[in-house]
Amino acid sequence: MVYKKDLKTPNDLNWCPGCGNFGIWKAFNDAAVQEGWDNTNTVLVAGIGCHGHIVNFIKLTSFEGLHGRAIPVASGIKMANSDLNVFVYTGDGDCLAEGGNHFVNAARRNQNITVILHDNAIYGLTTGQTSPRSPKGFKSKSTPFGNTDEPLHPLRLALSAGATFLGRVYAGDAKATAEMMIRANNHEGFALIQILQPCVTFNKLYTHAFFRENIYNLDASYDKTNKEAAFAKTLEWGAKKIPVGVFYEVSEPTCESGIAQIQKKPLIKIPIKRDISKLLGKFV
Numbered sequence: 001m002v003y004k005k006d007l008k009t010p011n012d013l014n015w016c017p018g019c020g021n022f023g024i025w026k027a028f029n030d031a032a033v034q035e036g037w038d039n040t041n042t043v044l045v046a047g048i049g050c051h052g053h054i055v056n057f058i059k060l061t062s063f064e065g066l067h068g069r070a071i072p073v074a075s076g077i078k079m080a081n082s083d084l085n086v087f088v089y090t091g092d093g094d095c096l097a098e099g100g101n102h103f104v105n106a107a108r109r110n111q112n113i114t115v116i117l118h119d120n121a122i123y124g125l126t127t128g129q130t131s132p133r134s135p136k137g138f139k140s141k142s143t144p145f146g147n148t149d150e151p152l153h154p155l156r157l158a159l160s161a162g163a164t165f166l167g168r169v170y171a172g173d174a175k176a177t178a179e180m181m182i183r184a185n186n187h188e189g190f191a192l193i194q195i196l197q198p199c200v201t202f203n204k205l206y207t208h209a210f211f212r213e214n215i216y217n218l219d220a221s222y223d224k225t226n227k228e229a230a231f232a233k234t235l236e237w238g239a240k241k242i243p244v245g246v247f248y249e250v251s252e253p254t255c256e257s258g259i260a261q262i263q264k265k266p267l268i269k270i271p272i273k274r275d276i277s278k279l280l281g282k283f284v
Contacts, residue, residue, distance in 0.1 A: 002038050004029055011056045018208070020171035020197030024118060025054055027177035028087075032060075035182055042085040045074040047094035049125045050199075051118035054089050068098025071106045074113045075255075081266045082256050085185055088115040092133040093123045096152050100132075103154075107161035107190045109255040114184045114191045117154055118171075120199035121206050128202030138205065155247055156234035158192045159227065165191035166230065166247040170211050171198070176244070183246065189254050196242070211242070218245035225250050 007029055015021045031037070037060070044062040046052040047070035055062035065073045074088045095103050095117055106113065121133040122140065129142035133154075138147040155166045165187040169177045177195060184191035196215070198208050222245075223229055230248035256262060261270070 002033050002036050004033055006038065007032055007059050009057055009059045013057055014053065015050060016199075016201045018198070018200040019050070020120065020195070020199070020208075021050060021054065021118065023171035023174045024051075024116070024177060024195055024197065025057055027171075027174045028054075028058060028116075028181060030174065031178040031181045031185075032058075034178070035185070037085055041083070042087070043074075043077055044087050044089060045070045045077065046089040047091065047099065049091035049094045049118070049123070050120075051089050051091045051094070052125075068094050068100075069102065070094065071099060071102040071111075071113070071115065074115075075106055075111050078111065078113050078256065079259075079262070079267060081268050082112070082262055083266050086113045087181075087185070088113055090115060090117055091124075091131075092117065092119045092121060092154070093131040096132040096154060096157075104157065104161045107158045107163040107192070110162055110164055110189045110252055112189055112254045112256050114181070114187075115193070116181070117192060117194045118197045119154070119194050120197045120203055121151070122199050122203045124199045124202055128199075135205070140202070153234055153237075154192065154194050156231065158190070159230055159234065159248060162190070162252075163192055163248070164189035164252050165249050166194075167192070168194045168196065168244045168247065170196045170215055170244055172208055172211065180246075187249065189252060196244075214238070214240055215242045215244050216240065218243050218247070224248060 039061050044055050046055045046064045048067040052064050070088045070090050074086050078086045123129040123131050130140045130147045132152040134147050167180045169180045184193050196211050224246050233243050
């Protein structure tokens with residue numbers, strides 16, 4: 001049994017008032033209590049950015065790595081102990097710029113991890129530079145005359161790479177976000193949740209009001225196993241045209257399922273049968 005007090009740390013939440021990260025933090029806490037995620041079964045891995053502070057505010061085993069390198073760390077953890085729930089917290093810059101190669105290849109391998117993408121379409125921690133998710137024409141400190149590039153679309157990119165679970169939610173809806181986290185974690189394979197997360201300080205375009213006005217829930221009749229339909233939905237963006245919900249969910253062999261050495265038990269439970277002390281001595 002997990003209680004919210006078990007997840008509380010001595011650190012004060014220090015995001016800007018109104019930041020979408022508060023909703024994501026609340027959603028994860030709610031999901032953890034409901035599912036029993038604790039230090040015996042769950043690990044959080046974060047990249048660099050405002051999103052990364054979340055590991056300071058949830059009392060679970062966690063690792064905050066180099067910029068863009070959260071996914072390979074999480075992949076290694078899952079390889080070593082496949083019994084763990086492994087969550088990646090990453091931002092649109094951290095994941096799609098510095099970490100773009102890792103993102104694409106983890107999706108291609110169908111690595112059994114859950115990637116929670118805090119998408120505020122800007123570099124917030126470094127005080128407001130254009131990110132891979134910023135729209136064309138977007139003006140910021142790094143693009144004062146307007147962004148000349150088209151934005152990347154993480155769901156579309158992950159789908160084309162081979163991801164088997166794709167979801168999108170709005171950070172202002174903590175209930176839907178918690179439900180999506182649970183569903184993604186229960187999925188066997190690479191699961192991506194794009195969370196539309198307003199940066200109230202530096203992005204005056206994608207605000208809470210913007211998302212509340214323009215998002216809509218995918219219809220119950222929508223076929224989540226249809227890859228072409230999912231791709232078409234990822235093309236929708238704009239006035240009254242931003243879908244949220246599960247875009248794609250199929251069952252495919254995971255990366256871990258193809259590794260014979262870890263089929264019977266996790267790697268950490270397999271004894272090392274040869275003496276490696278001489279090898280270690282070269283580095284210690």
